[in-house]
Amino acid sequence: MxxxxxxxxxxxxxxxxxxxxxxxxxxxxVWERRYGFPQPRRDGHGERIYxxxxxxxxxxxxxLLDQGFRPGKVIGRPMTELLRLAExxxxxxxxxxxxxxxxxxxxxxxxxxxxxxxxxxxxLSQALLRLGLARFIVEVLAPLTTMVGEAWSRGRIQVFGExxxxxxxxxxxxxxxxxxxxxxxRPRVLLTxxxxxxxxLGMLMAEAMFALEGARCVSLGVxxxxxxxxxxxxxxxxxxxxxxxxxxxxxxxxxxxxxxxxKNLPLPTEVWAGGSAPVLRRRPxxxxxxxxxxxxxxxxxxxxxxxxDRV
Numbered sequence: 001m002x003x004x005x006x007x008x009x010x011x012x013x014x015x016x017x018x019x020x021x022x023x024x025x026x027x028x029x030v031w032e033r034r035y036g037f038p039q040p041r042r043d044g045h046g047e048r049i050y051x052x053x054x055x056x057x058x059x060x061x062x063x064l065l066d067q068g069f070r071p072g073k074v075i076g077r078p079m080t081e082l083l084r085l086a087e088x089x090x091x092x093x094x095x096x097x098x099x100x101x102x103x104x105x106x107x108x109x110x111x112x113x114x115x116x117x118x119x120x121x122x123x124l125s126q127a128l129l130r131l132g133l134a135r136f137i138v139e140v141l142a143p144l145t146t147m148v149g150e151a152w153s154r155g156r157i158q159v160f161g162e163x164x165x166x167x168x169x170x171x172x173x174x175x176x177x178x179x180x181x182x183x184x185x186r187p188r189v190l191l192t193x194x195x196x197x198x199x200x201l202g203m204l205m206a207e208a209m210f211a212l213e214g215a216r217c218v219s220l221g222v223x224x225x226x227x228x229x230x231x232x233x234x235x236x237x238x239x240x241x242x243x244x245x246x247x248x249x250x251x252x253x254x255x256x257x258x259x260x261x262x263k264n265l266p267l268p269t270e271v272w273a274g275g276s277a278p279v280l281r282r283r284p285x286x287x288x289x290x291x292x293x294x295x296x297x298x299x300x301x302x303x304x305x306x307x308x309d310r311v
Contacts, residue, residue, distance in 0.1 A: 011041065011049040019281045020055060021062045022292065028058075035075040060086060063143060086143060108144050112165045113156055121168050133176050134212055137205050138295050141169060145201060146276070149246075166201055173204045180211045187239035187304055192220035192229055194249060194257050202244035202275050209297040210242070226257060230264040240304070241265065244275045251279035262287045272300065 017038075018025050028048075032038060038058060040048035050058075060082045064074050074082060111120035128136045148165055151157045157165075189210050191203050200222040207217050218236050220229070233241050241261065245254055254277055262271050262285065273280055274291040284290045291300060 011043075011051060012055055013043075014040070014048040014050070016282070017050050017055055017058060020278055021058045023058060023062060031071065031075060035071070037075050057082065063146075067139070083147070086147065108140075109147050109151065112148055112161060113151060115161055115164065117164055117168055120165070121172070124169070124172055128172065128176060133180075133208055136176075137173075137208055138293075141173075141205060142294055145169070149276075166199075169201060170204055173201075173208055177204075177208050177211055180208075183211070183214050183216050185214045185216060186308070187301065188216045188218065188237060189240045189242050190218045190220065190229070190233050190236060190238040191242045191244075192224040192232075193222045193244055194253070195223045195225055196249045196253055197245060198222055199244070199246045199248065202246065203242075205294055206242055206244060206274060206297060209294050210301070213298055213301040215301060226261050226264070229261060233265055233269055238269060240270050240272055242272045242274070245273060245277035245280060246275055247277050249277060251277070251282075254279050255283060255285060258288050259285045270304075 012020075014025055014028060017023070017028065028038060028040075032040065038050055038054045040050050040054075043049050057079055060079070061071075061074055064082065064085055065071065069085070074085065077085070108120060108123060111117070111123065124136075124140070127140050131139065148157060148162060152159070152162045189207075191207050191210070193200060193203055203219070203222065207219055210217050218232070218238065220232055224232075229241060232238075243258070258271060258273060265271065270289060271287065272289045272291060273284065274294070274296075280290045281292070289300065291297060
């Protein structure tokens, strides 16, 4: 088989795969030898390059590995099986279960696709009660939201269906956040999105994780002008401005906006950014702290407090 790049095909370098998935180059090469996947091609210089569909599969494999699956159990499976496994992982494993022992998928994604929103609301509410808010967000809501976005991009969900899913999940999250006792502790965190970013679910999940860490949260909602973000940060005396990004925002706008915002904030206010926008991993501004996952919020807050104790 010719493993050279086909002109016009969509390919990514091994460095880009490493950045986007968090899998090291050495790991990719070991899997290539041991499991026969990924199957890179070569560019004109003989360097490994990967078709975008292989990157999609690697992202899904990494998500399953983060949930406890072993490489040998998942790498050789086709995408259809991996998607079913990923949906099964959102079934909210009980503490005594392991991923290999978990029950069959409960059909969260099917509820969205078929617009059975009452069923979805009930199943998610039960998962929230069973797991608690932090595990519910990390193990259920975040991966499910990713799958909903993927289903929308493939035409399985219409725009109104995605909007209704967002309404159900945002309502559930807001009610859960309201049960967390208000905090006056630091850090004080301002949460919002840039004017080009209409999606607020990631920001709401982050707010819940910050609140669970005892931070005082101030939410401005979505699509706030940069000048207003800076003004609110000064008025509220916040320590951190936290922003959420999806790939809908132009990468240049992300980088330029973060750089401009940082310059307009009073010292020592920090800017933290997270979300699914690839530019955050590829070329984040040096003064911005990028959180690769919602689970990083807790350690990041602990690190911030430790640094304040040393001042």
